[in-house]
Amino acid sequence: MLAIYRREMGAFFTSGVAYVFLAVFWLVSGIFFYNGVIASGFADTSSMFSSMFYIVMFLIPVLTMKLLSEEKKNKTDQGLLTAPISLWDIVLGKYFAALTLFVIAESIIFIYAFIINYLGDVVWQTLLGNYFAMLFLGAAFIAVGLFISSLTENQMASAVVSLVAIFVIYLSEMLVSNFENGNFIKKAIYKAVSSVAFYSRYVEFTRGVFSLPSVVFFISAAFLFNFFTVKVLEKRRWS
Amino acid sequence: MIEVRNLTKRYGDKLAVNDISFKVEKGEILGFLGPNGAGKSTTMNMLTGYISSTSGDVLIDGVNILDDPKKAKANIGYLPEIPPLYIDMTVEAYLGFVYDMKKCKLPRKAHLKDVCNLCKIDDVRGRIIKNLSKGYRQRVGLAQALINNPPVLILDEPTVGLDPSQIIEIRTLIKKLGKKHTVILSSHILPEIQAVCDRIIIINRGMVAADGTADEIAKNITNEHKMTLRIEGPTHTADDKRLIAEKIRAMDGVKYVRADMEREKGIYDYDIETDGKTDIRRALNKLCADNGWNILMLQLSDLTLEDIFLKITMDEGLSKSDDKGGKSKPRIEIKTTASGKLRAVQEDDEEEESSIVDSGDEDTAADSAENNGGEE
Numbered sequence: 001m002l003a004i005y006r007r008e009m010g011a012f013f014t015s016g017v018a019y020v021f022l023a024v025f026w027l028v029s030g031i032f033f034y035n036g037v038i039a040s041g042f043a044d045t046s047s048m049f050s051s052m053f054y055i056v057m058f059l060i061p062v063l064t065m066k067l068l069s070e071e072k073k074n075k076t077d078q079g080l081l082t083a084p085i086s087l088w089d090i091v092l093g094k095y096f097a098a099l100t101l102f103v104i105a106e107s108i109i110f111i112y113a114f115i116i117n118y119l120g121d122v123v124w125q126t127l128l129g130n131y132f133a134m135l136f137l138g139a140a141f142i143a144v145g146l147f148i149s150s151l152t153e154n155q156m157a158s159a160v161v162s163l164v165a166i167f168v169i170y171l172s173e174m175l176v177s178n179f180e181n182g183n184f185i186k187k188a189i190y191k192a193v194s195s196v197a198f199y200s201r202y203v204e205f206t207r208g209v210f211s212l213p214s215v216v217f218f219i220s221a222a223f224l225f226n227f228f229t230v231k232v233l234e235k236r237r238w239s
Numbered sequence: 240m241i242e243v244r245n246l247t248k249r250y251g252d253k254l255a256v257n258d259i260s261f262k263v264e265k266g267e268i269l270g271f272l273g274p275n276g277a278g279k280s281t282t283m284n285m286l287t288g289y290i291s292s293t294s295g296d297v298l299i300d301g302v303n304i305l306d307d308p309k310k311a312k313a314n315i316g317y318l319p320e321i322p323p324l325y326i327d328m329t330v331e332a333y334l335g336f337v338y339d340m341k342k343c344k345l346p347r348k349a350h351l352k353d354v355c356n357l358c359k360i361d362d363v364r365g366r367i368i369k370n371l372s373k374g375y376r377q378r379v380g381l382a383q384a385l386i387n388n389p390p391v392l393i394l395d396e397p398t399v400g401l402d403p404s405q406i407i408e409i410r411t412l413i414k415k416l417g418k419k420h421t422v423i424l425s426s427h428i429l430p431e432i433q434a435v436c437d438r439i440i441i442i443n444r445g446m447v448a449a450d451g452t453a454d455e456i457a458k459n460i461t462n463e464h465k466m467t468l469r470i471e472g473p474t475h476t477a478d479d480k481r482l483i484a485e486k487i488r489a490m491d492g493v494k495y496v497r498a499d500m501e502r503e504k505g506i507y508d509y510d511i512e513t514d515g516k517t518d519i520r521r522a523l524n525k526l527c528a529d530n531g532w533n534i535l536m537l538q539l540s541d542l543t544l545e546d547i548f549l550k551i552t553m554d555e556g557l558s559k560s561d562d563k564g565g566k567s568k569p570r571i572e573i574k575t576t577a578s579g580k581l582r583a584v585q586e587d588d589e590e591e592e593s594s595i596v597d598s599g600d601e602d603t604a605a606d607s608a609e610n611n612g613g614e615e
Contacts, residue, residue, distance in 0.1 A: 002339065003336055003339030003340040004340065006336070006339070007325070007328075007336045010328070010332070011325070011327065011328075014327050014328070015327060074321075074323075074325075074326070075319065075321045075323060076323040076324065076325055077323070078284075078289055078317070078319040078321075078323045079317075079319075079323025079324075079337070079383065080323070080340075081288070081289050082287040082288055082289050082312060082315065082317045082319075083312060083337075083340050083341055084308075084309045084310070084312040084313035084341060084342065085309070085340060085342075086308075086309065237289070237290050237291050238290075238291045
């Protein structure tokens with residue numbers, strides 16, 4: 001797993017994906033930081049964090065698009081699948097490489113905290129709560145992206161489908177929001193969708209509420225999609 | 240070392256590999272031979288655990304590759320048809336990655352150096368794989384298979400894309416590796432297989448068509464021996480020809496004699512087929528001496544690997560060679576080429592020969608006579 005992790009980290013930087021990802025992430029989060037904190041004069045970071053959901057949504061597919069699709073296209077997966085390692089090693093190595101890059105990008109927040117420190121008092125509780133919330137959200141989305149990358153040989157298709165999938169996950173609650181007061185079936189749908197919703201769980205954190213069930217939810221989602229990815233690789237072998 | 244039992248792979252309706260079984264002993268170099276699409280790569284992919292089999296088992300050193308893949312795979316070095324190279328890494332970094340991935344315990348620097356020396360990629364270690372030529376990439380692919388010194392090496396068309404001198408280098412290397420490793424290599428280049436392998440398996444349409452050394456395969460396919468003779472008779476006329484052919488035909492062990500064209504003035508060539516059990520050369524010599532004929536040439540013409548390969552891959556009914564009905568059909572197909580036609584005439588006994596002539600018109604018969612002459 002470590003070998004794959006290291007290679008994947010190297011590939012992020014040699015292929016330039018890492019630079020694009022970091023640059024865009026930091027640029028856009030910088031804008032949100034300026035608008036939400038500096039320009040408005042509040043030391044409260046929660047509005048900034050709720051906007052950052054969108055960066056995560058748009059940038060995760062960039063990070064995950066080539067992880068497995070390119071392997072399949074270049075036939076390098078033959079090297080991995082015939083090596084004496086398990087499928088979990090392959091999937092988790094790639095997963096944690098993407099997650100590491102995401103954490104690096106996200107940690108820009110501590111620089112913002114440093115800036116806020118000069119202008120006023122940092123509300124560490126909200127800040128740290130949000131930091132971890134975004135980390136868990138990213139962890140779940142990366143697993144989704146990795147899973148979709150395992151389904152196709154085409155990087156662009158992988159990126160677009162991941163984006164759509166993440167967008168659907170985000171929108172799902174809004175689509176069913178007026179089902180809440182409908183008949184039995186509508187209520188059931190509403191309940192089912194909102195119980196697997198990502199956005200409201202994330203927003204909960206931005207309001208400063210640290211909820212353990214949501215953390216468990218995101219971690220389970222990440223695990224589930226990595227599990228699916230392993231199954232896809234396994235299935236390809238059996239087909 | 241490697242045992243394959245009733246291996247079958249089905250893609251939907253298509254049967255890619257059909258019930259292949261064989262064993263490879265330690266230190267053996269096995270050649271996989273077959274036309275394109277015969278199932279060579281599919282078989283190799285199953286041997287290495289890249290894809291699973293529909294049914295059947297692959298045992299590497301007694302370990303089933305599907306039951307304990309990690310342990311089985313640790314014993315295999317695999318060079319797929321397209322080397323699995325990450326083209327944006329340097330050779331050094333890539334081999335380091337493979338070293339880590341295979342959890343190699345050998346001393347890192349020394350082992351990587353050995354492997355690079357062996358594959359002659361020392362001078363490109365610092366270069367990015369993207370910028371390497373096909374030949375170098377192939378060698379890097381071979382190097383990655385050799386990392387961790389696996390006892391089994393599986394090489395899918397290892398010499399593709401190499402120039403002639405590199406091909407010879409790689410062949411020598413494989414031969415050298417064969418002393419310590421068990422090697423399976425596939426190819427559709429016949430001289431290569433013949434030069435490198437101890438044993439050959441010919442695969443056709445997903446089935447093992449032949450298994451053994453080149454000589455054994457030749458013997459199994461045909462138990463006849465052929466020779467061409469040039470005999471000078473006393474009268475230098477066509478009467479000689481008839482008489483000589485008749486007398487040879489009367490000998491023990493001779494199955495078939497055909498007088499060929501007039502090669503030198505008044506002297507004819509004779510194609511003789513024997514049953515393979517009796518060596519008639521001495522008796523033949525005596526016969527000629529007794530009759531006052533002179534043998535000017537005697538040439539044995541047994542099947543080459545190429546003949547075998549063509550025969551197997553073009554001739555469906557090989558396994559049922561007694562079944563004449565099944566055999567005659569592809570022979571008529573072969574007839575389109577000059578050499579194929581010659582073979583068709585050679586291998587049939589007279590009865591069958593006439594049936595072929597019957598099936599065609601006079602042109603066919605005339606054609607065959609022409610081609611027989613033209614062949615030499």
